Amino acid sequence: MSRPARRDQLLAAAERIVRRDGVGHLTLDAVAVEAGTSKGGLLYHFISREALVTAMVERHLADFSATLEAAMAADPEPRGRWTRAYLHATAPLGGPSDSAAATGLLAAMASNPVLADPLRERYAGWRQQMARDGLPEADAMIVALAADGLWMADLLGFAAPTGDQRGQILARLMELAGSPAAAAAVPPPETRRAEAPAADRRHSS
Amino acid sequence: MSRPARRDQLLAAAERIVRRDGVGHLTLDAVAVEAGTSKGGLLYHFISREALVTAMVERHLADFSATLEAAMAADPEPRGRWTRAYLHATAPLGGPSDSAAATGLLAAMASNPVLADPLRERYAGWRQQMARDGLPEADAMIVALAADGLWMADLLGFAAPTGDQRGQILARLMELAGSPAAAAAVPPPETRRAEAPAADRRHSS
DNA sequence: ATGACTGTACCGTCTGGTCGGTATAGTAAT
DNA sequence: ATTACTATACCGACCAGACGGTACAGTCAT
Known part of the structure; x- marks a missing residue:
């Protein structure tokens, strides 16, 4: 896999972790697992956390x-x-x-x-x-x-x-x-009928 | 020292650490040291992190x-x-x-x-x-x-x-x-011609 | 003496980072 | 085609230190 593409995957994995689990769970191991690689692989692309x-x-x-x-x-x-x-x-x-x-x-x-x-x-x-x-x-x-x-x-x-x-x-x-x-x-409120309830994403964890 | 006062000191220490060093450095040890006490003392007042x-x-x-x-x-x-x-x-x-x-x-x-x-x-x-x-x-x-x-x-x-x-x-x-x-x-914009460049405004309220 | 509080030593786990090694692809001389 | 060699990408065991938390032995005002 090309170098920039892999970097992007790793960054995306890191972002997913922060959003889903909170910043406190952003560890090298977690990112590696989330990206489907190993810590060694991760550290090859980013020399440090x-x-x-x-x-x-x-x-x-x-x-x-x-x-x-x-x-x-x-x-x-x-x-x-x-x-x-x-x-x-x-x-x-x-x-x-x-x-x-x-x-x-x-x-x-x-x-x-x-x-x-x-x-x-x-x-x-x-x-x-x-x-x-x-x-x-x-x-x-x-x-x-x-x-x-x-x-x-x-x-x-x-x-x-x-x-x-x-x-x-x-x-x-x-x-x-x-x-x-x-x-x-934006038309006045009377004209606008109840819109779709805009993707209610209450995260539980 | 009274119990609530000590708690307040510990909380204040925790806040100082977060502001100064970032949330990642909010550890029990760090809070205890910042508050001038020991981890045991801290954990007496707060049973856990x-x-x-x-x-x-x-x-x-x-x-x-x-x-x-x-x-x-x-x-x-x-x-x-x-x-x-x-x-x-x-x-x-x-x-x-x-x-x-x-x-x-x-x-x-x-x-x-x-x-x-x-x-x-x-x-x-x-x-x-x-x-x-x-x-x-x-x-x-x-x-x-x-x-x-x-x-x-x-x-x-x-x-x-x-x-x-x-x-x-x-x-x-x-x-x-x-x-x-x-x-x-605050007078309307028209009246407010080129103002004095931020003459350090002391807050009155 | 009692109870509220503090200090310290310690434990198991987790974390960032190192390091030796592997797999694969490309190159080039033979 | 085979061989030898190199560069890139990646793996995973391991380490030293930090972490949250426990246990327990003081200390000190009442």
Whole structure:
């Protein structure tokens, strides 16, 4: 198997473990078993546990950046474009993004907070971009912060709004982010009939 | 030393470790040393590591509830009172609450996500109260989510806005939460021409 | 003396990491 | 085609230390 493909498999296994069992269970053995390989095999691709966690952070960062830039490119209106893209990438309509999510961040914070530094730097950069987005600064920040809050609620299972309510919140945030279409994009509550109850995934363990 | 006082010291030590070194370093030995006692002494007060983490969660919950209720009692205007109190308790003006913070939540999520269930239940209850707060639901939710986002930024060190900018954001959130005073506190954008660059704002409340 | 509390030695288990070895594929000289 | 050699990918036994937890012997105010 090709080297990058194998690395991806291992990273995916690590993410699955964090999501399913919690950061505390992210051990080399567990990752190896989850990926269907051996600890030796795992350590061949990542020379240490720290290297694995670092790679998880990087992967998460790359995923997020890609989503962000795609959303930017798809938005014709320059004013508030960045803020809307951030909202879209952080808190998508359909609930928690099934992909990398924040497992890397969690893993980093648990073992060594310094490993999350690349993320912190990026974040600081994003904040600066947001200041030049043509929106009242407080409004843009509120949209970003609310997106973060929603993301956290998704991640931790803290009564994250779903379905109809989530749609309304996101529409209102889009409005704050200067989207003229947003107000019209979501019809008033009366028109919208009860949606599918948005994949209720209460994890038990 | 009295029993509850000692317990508090031990919990405080545990919190310090989580904040400083990350959840992964929250071991019985480390907590005992940090608190200036021995593992035996620690285990006398908390029969197991799990009991310690549970107590951390409970402490955090109690702290937060107390702050919340105090803010509620101090607010004469019923409309949006709850939302404003939540904002105040979650994201105080002066930056991250120096007290328990969320270390308990982090510790729980790392070792066993189920331990955070009491928090989840409370949270669900709060959300219900928010729905009966007399505010447009989406607005109330956005305030709460932004508060959560700010709290997270404080906790993880993710470019959390400080000083002047933080003040403006909180004022705008108060406005969204229906506070009539908030709108007056911060003049509209037109009036606010190029402001003094964050002249270290000492928190008044 | 009693009971609340603390210190210390220890146990079994788990964890990150090392290390010697194996299997396979490719290359190139004969 | 055979042989010899090399590089890559992977395996799994093993180790030293850390971990949660137990047992028990103090200590000290009442």
